[in-house]
Amino acid sequence: xxxxxxxxxxxxxxxxxxxxxxxxxxxxxxxxxxxxxxxxxxxxxxxxxxxxxxxxxxxxxxxxxxxxxxxxxxxxxxxxxxxxxxxxxxxxxxxxxxxxxxxxxxxxxxxxxxxxxxxxxxxxxxxxxxxxxxxxxxxxxxxxxxxxxxxxxxxxxxxxxxxxxxxxxxxxxxxxxxxxxxxxxxxxxxxxxxxxxxxxxxxxxxxxxxxxxxxxxxxxxxxxxxxxxxxxxxxxxxxxxxxxxxxxxxxxxxxxxxxxxxxxxxxxxxxxxxxxxxxxxxxxxxxxxxxxxxxxxxxxxxxxxxxxxxxxxxxxxxxxxxxxxxxxxxxxxxxxxxxxxxxxxxxxxxxxxxxxxxxxxxxxxxxxxxxxxxxxxxxxxxxxxxxxxxxxxxxxxxxxxxxxxx
Amino acid sequence: xxxxxxxxxxxxxxxxxxxxxxxxxxxxxxxxxxxxxxxxxxxxxxxxxxxxxxxxxxxxxxxxxxxxxxxxxxxxxxxxxxxxxxxxxxxxxxxxxxxxxxxxxxxxxxxxxxxxxxxxxxxxxxxxxxxxxxxxxxxxxxxxxxxxxxxxxxxxxxxxxxxxxxxxxxxxxxxxxxxxxxxxxxxxxxxxxxxxxxxxxxxxxxxxxxxxxxxxxxxxxxxxxxxxxxxxxxxxxxxxxxxxxxxxxxxxxxxxxxxxxxxxxxxxxxxxxxxxxxxxxxxxxxxxxxxxxxxxxxxxxxxxxxxxxxxxxxxxxxxxxxxxxxxxxxxxxxxxxxxxxxxxxxxxxxxxxxxxxxxxxxxxxxxxxxxxxxxxxxxxxxxxxxxxxxxxxxxxxxxxxxxxxx
Numbered sequence: 001x002x003x004x005x006x007x008x009x010x011x012x013x014x015x016x017x018x019x020x021x022x023x024x025x026x027x028x029x030x031x032x033x034x035x036x037x038x039x040x041x042x043x044x045x046x047x048x049x050x051x052x053x054x055x056x057x058x059x060x061x062x063x064x065x066x067x068x069x070x071x072x073x074x075x076x077x078x079x080x081x082x083x084x085x086x087x088x089x090x091x092x093x094x095x096x097x098x099x100x101x102x103x104x105x106x107x108x109x110x111x112x113x114x115x116x117x118x119x120x121x122x123x124x125x126x127x128x129x130x131x132x133x134x135x136x137x138x139x140x141x142x143x144x145x146x147x148x149x150x151x152x153x154x155x156x157x158x159x160x161x162x163x164x165x166x167x168x169x170x171x172x173x174x175x176x177x178x179x180x181x182x183x184x185x186x187x188x189x190x191x192x193x194x195x196x197x198x199x200x201x202x203x204x205x206x207x208x209x210x211x212x213x214x215x216x217x218x219x220x221x222x223x224x225x226x227x228x229x230x231x232x233x234x235x236x237x238x239x240x241x242x243x244x245x246x247x248x249x250x251x252x253x254x255x256x257x258x259x260x261x262x263x264x265x266x267x268x269x270x271x272x273x274x275x276x277x278x279x280x281x282x283x284x285x286x287x288x289x290x291x292x293x294x295x296x297x298x299x300x301x302x303x304x305x306x307x308x309x310x311x312x313x314x315x316x317x318x319x320x321x322x323x324x325x326x327x328x329x330x331x332x333x334x335x336x337x338x339x340x341x342x343x344x345x346x347x348x349x350x351x352x353x354x355x356x357x358x359x360x361x362x363x364x365x366x367x368x369x370x371x372x373x374x375x376x377x378x379x380x381x382x383x384x385x386x387x388x389x390x391x392x393x394x395x396x397x398x399x400x401x402x403x404x405x406x
Numbered sequence: 407x408x409x410x411x412x413x414x415x416x417x418x419x420x421x422x423x424x425x426x427x428x429x430x431x432x433x434x435x436x437x438x439x440x441x442x443x444x445x446x447x448x449x450x451x452x453x454x455x456x457x458x459x460x461x462x463x464x465x466x467x468x469x470x471x472x473x474x475x476x477x478x479x480x481x482x483x484x485x486x487x488x489x490x491x492x493x494x495x496x497x498x499x500x501x502x503x504x505x506x507x508x509x510x511x512x513x514x515x516x517x518x519x520x521x522x523x524x525x526x527x528x529x530x531x532x533x534x535x536x537x538x539x540x541x542x543x544x545x546x547x548x549x550x551x552x553x554x555x556x557x558x559x560x561x562x563x564x565x566x567x568x569x570x571x572x573x574x575x576x577x578x579x580x581x582x583x584x585x586x587x588x589x590x591x592x593x594x595x596x597x598x599x600x601x602x603x604x605x606x607x608x609x610x611x612x613x614x615x616x617x618x619x620x621x622x623x624x625x626x627x628x629x630x631x632x633x634x635x636x637x638x639x640x641x642x643x644x645x646x647x648x649x650x651x652x653x654x655x656x657x658x659x660x661x662x663x664x665x666x667x668x669x670x671x672x673x674x675x676x677x678x679x680x681x682x683x684x685x686x687x688x689x690x691x692x693x694x695x696x697x698x699x700x701x702x703x704x705x706x707x708x709x710x711x712x713x714x715x716x717x718x719x720x721x722x723x724x725x726x727x728x729x730x731x732x733x734x735x736x737x738x739x740x741x742x743x744x745x746x747x748x749x750x751x752x753x754x755x756x757x758x759x760x761x762x763x764x765x766x767x768x769x770x771x772x773x774x775x776x777x778x779x780x781x782x783x784x785x786x787x788x789x790x791x792x793x794x795x796x797x798x799x800x801x802x803x804x805x806x807x808x809x810x811x812x
């Protein structure tokens with residue numbers, strides 16, 4: 001099956017939004033064995049859009065649109081596609097009720113233009129939008145499949161995974177396994193796995209670097225699920241033999257989820273005190289539903305005074321070693337453990353930049369302290385990148401240290 | 407002049423590379439008055455690429471290609487374009503010497519396939535590549551302009567700015583202004599601005615929804631910068647008249663930066679206490695370089711015990727009203743103000759979901775408390791979406807309340 005992905009919207013075409021949707025959809029389609037041949041983006045102009053629909057229908061079997069399903073007048077993907085396919089738009093009462101319900105829940109009346117989103121091309125199926133008001137649309141006509149998805153990435157991704165993938169999945173079986181690592185660079189990891197990558201010709205094994213972590217993806221294709229799975233197991237074992245100390249998940253879990261599950265299993269409570277990461281660690285952790293079962297509190301002690309008041313840091317130690325030091329990272333973690341009585345605490349202190357470096361302390365220097373009743377220690381690391389990057393990487397390394405400690 | 411940008415390369419089409427080139431070129435073109443109507447990406451297949459060239463020549467005046475100019479066999483943008491335009495490829499001796507010189511400098515002999523890069527379509531101009539070996543190409547034929555640029559972003563950007571912009575600069579000027587709002591939905595905002603949008607035919611005024619906020623974009627085009635700017639001012643005033651209470655920036659600043667600048671100007675210190683937002687507000691705020699100048703600390707008081715210990719919340723009030731209540735939001739903000747002695751504090755408490763709802767408290771209910779020496783109050787809001795969304799929207803609304811309070 002040959003596919004084209006069409007992004008509709010002036011915000012893409014004038015360059016104010018980076019088109020991440022198309023990359024996401026392409027990756028997912030190739031995982032399920034569908035070849036993407038073209039990406040097209042087009043401005044919010046009905047005539048240009050109709051031309052694009054015609055070109056797409058001529059050259060591929062599967063057309064996936066993103067964007068232009070909103071309630072406003074310049075949203076016209078559905079209208080243009082329906083016109084070219086010769087399908088009338090019909091009011092769907094289920095969708096109408098759904099959209100009204102959405103506004104009811106928020107105690108707001110539905111703006112009149114939102115009713116537009118309850119119309120469907122005749123003979124099409126709708127795809128439920130769990131996050132916003134614009135439903136997706138699935139059309140089969142003349143051996144072509146046409147899918148319309150909303151533009152906001154979250155809405156698109158949720159709809160794509162839950163509803164689109166099952167509808168268009170191909171017959172040959174593709175299994176993808178991801179192994180997640182932290183603490184090793186992409187090229188070092190690739191060198192480490194070179195023999196395996198070259199030996200296993202029936203599988204695609206590739207590394208994908210993200211900020212602060214590297215994923216290993218193994219893609220296996222075939223007709224017999226048992227053969228595929230036993231081969232996959234063999235490869236995973238081989239990778240494990242070489243790189244186990246960097247691996248934190250075999251299942252695309254986030255590092256914070258891995259830490260959360262360990263705490264839950266061990267029935268332990270945790271607290272954080274953050275300086276250079278400024279609340280990011282707590283924020284990542286409290287993204288997890290049910291975090292309250294294991295998470296007690298976090299002190300973002302940004303000022304020196306707050307370190308003294310909240311964590312009982314000795315003023316003499318603070319002025320002797322400075323806030324960014326091994327000693328203070330240790331005192332912070334120990335002070336919080338004593339104050340809260342939880343089972344484990346984690347502290348961060350460092351220089352996220354762009355200012356604040358000194359002769360001894362370069363930008364990117366971060367100390368991570370861990371304290372439990374039995375043990376307390378500090379890990380020192382020096383990270384590259386801008387302020388955002390340093391904060392993100394420090395948070396990942398902090399969670400990885402917690403994983404090792406638990 | 408109407409333009410299409412065509413990205414050539416399997417790495418784009420399989421999703422392993424995010425296409426940042428196209429965003430860059432589009433932004434620069436619109437700055438110099440060229441309308442981009444289409445983006446197309448196509449895999450490294452000569453037949454598909456030739457079809458794309460034909461489609462582009464039919465629908466626009468300016469075609470800009472990136473990628474596929476390298477020395478390897480799957481680089482064939484130049485070959486495909488030349489074939490469709492009916493132009494022979496001719497060896498250019500200057501380019502040949504240049505490429506040889508490039509390898510000499512690195513004390514390497516030129517690989518034989520690099521000679522390919524010294525061939526040019528007859529009648530075209532070359533564009534010098536200051537970073538790599540692949541020259542760019544500029545072709546004018548039958549009132550169309552066709553420009554071929556290398557794919558690596560650094561090479562493309564340097565060539566685009568130094569050589570392409572002077573070649574294609576238009577006379578008309580385009581100005582884009584963005585107005586940022588929080589607290590109103592996209593369709594309500596569009597209804598509110600309907601008259602202005604319909605009246606101002608010379609300008610494009612459009613709304614763009616993002617999670618928890620909506621941007622208004624005004625695009626003005628013309629030949630006289632003074633006329634454009636005075637008209638823009640008029641429109642901004644008209645929008646301001648209708649929607650001022652939702653507007654937090656005229657300059658694409660983030661809401662947290664707006665709050666940061668106000669604090670800095672007023673020489674005030676702030677502290678947060680977060681429950682349902684779990685550290686997100688502190689984390690967003692400490693992304694700002696220099697946040698330490700105004701930010702004292704944040705208490706993420708997730709457990710009831712931490713609320714009592716850290717914020718001196720009365721246990722009786724807590725058990726009477728529950729942690730998610732107007733009373734507790736108020737007590738949290740006031741308790742933190744008293745404890746820290748800063749000028750302003752903000753608290754959040756709510757139900758981020760997916761669990762935790764009660765008969766009185768639906769998922770998405772959030773209380774935001776603000777306290778200063780003179781005044782303290784609570785704002786109640788009910789937000790839609792999943793856990794992430796509710797946390798994100800609550801943080802934006804919290805910053806917006808701070809903006810209003812300051």
